Amino acid sequence: MEKLILGVLNFQEEEFLKHKEIFEKLKDLQTPHTLFIGCSDSRVVPTLITNSKPGELFIIRNIANVVPKYRDSNEVLATTSAIEYAVQVLGVETIVVCGHSNCGGCKAARNPENLEGLPHVQKWVTELKPVENLVKKLMNDINSTDDAQEEWLFEQANVVYQMQNLLTYPYISEKYKKGKLHILGWYYIIETGEVYSYNPLKLVFEKIQ
Incomplete structure (x- = not known):
C-alpha cells in the first residue's frame, strides 16, 4: 500500500x-482518437507502448483482449457498452486490438482444466473456443506438436478473431465500410518491446518499424 x-x-x-x-x-471534455482494446496483463501498458499522452486513448482491458460478439441483451455488458460509448459518443477514428506474448488468458483457454475454482474466468475464456478450434486445425495441417508454436499461433489468431468480432457491431461495420473507422490488430512481445501489426491482405503480422 x-x-x-x-x-x-x-x-x-x-x-x-x-x-x-x-x-x-x-x-x-475528452476527445480520444483511438479505442485501445488490450489484455488486463500488468505487463501490457497501452500508453507506454504507444507513447500516448493523457486524453489520446480510450482503453478497454480484459482477460485475453476479448471482444464479445454483438448482441442485444438485458445483461450488464461491460466491454460491449465501453465499445459503444467510444465509437458512438466519443467518435474514435481507430480501434486497436492488442494481444501479447505469454498471454495467461490464452493459456487458460488452451488448458481449461487448470481453472478449477475460477468459475468466472472459466466461463470468460470460452469466448476463445473458436480460436482454439482454428489453431488445432492449423497445427494438424502443418503436422506440428510444438507447444511454443501453438501458443504463438493462438495469441495471434485470437487478435484476428477479435477484430472480426468488432465487425458484428452494426455501427462499427457501417463506419468501417465507409472508411470512417480503422481497425488494427497488434501483437506485442513483452521481452523485446516489438509490436507486430496484422496485414489483412497478406494474412500475416508485420513488425512496426
Whole structure:
C-alpha cells in the first residue's frame, strides 16, 4: 500500500506538472482518437507502448483482449457498452486490438482444466473456443506438436478473431465500410518491446518499424 501512496505523491509532484496544461484542457471534455482494446496483463501498458499522452486513448482491458460478439441483451455488458460509448459518443477514428506474448488468458483457454475454482474466468475464456478450434486445425495441417508454436499461433489468431468480432457491431461495420473507422490488430512481445501489426491482405503480422 505504501508503494501506491508514494506513487500518487510522485505523480502530483512530478508527472502531473509535466502534463498540467493537457489536464487543464481535458477537465471538461475528452476527445480520444483511438479505442485501445488490450489484455488486463500488468505487463501490457497501452500508453507506454504507444507513447500516448493523457486524453489520446480510450482503453478497454480484459482477460485475453476479448471482444464479445454483438448482441442485444438485458445483461450488464461491460466491454460491449465501453465499445459503444467510444465509437458512438466519443467518435474514435481507430480501434486497436492488442494481444501479447505469454498471454495467461490464452493459456487458460488452451488448458481449461487448470481453472478449477475460477468459475468466472472459466466461463470468460470460452469466448476463445473458436480460436482454439482454428489453431488445432492449423497445427494438424502443418503436422506440428510444438507447444511454443501453438501458443504463438493462438495469441495471434485470437487478435484476428477479435477484430472480426468488432465487425458484428452494426455501427462499427457501417463506419468501417465507409472508411470512417480503422481497425488494427497488434501483437506485442513483452521481452523485446516489438509490436507486430496484422496485414489483412497478406494474412500475416508485420513488425512496426
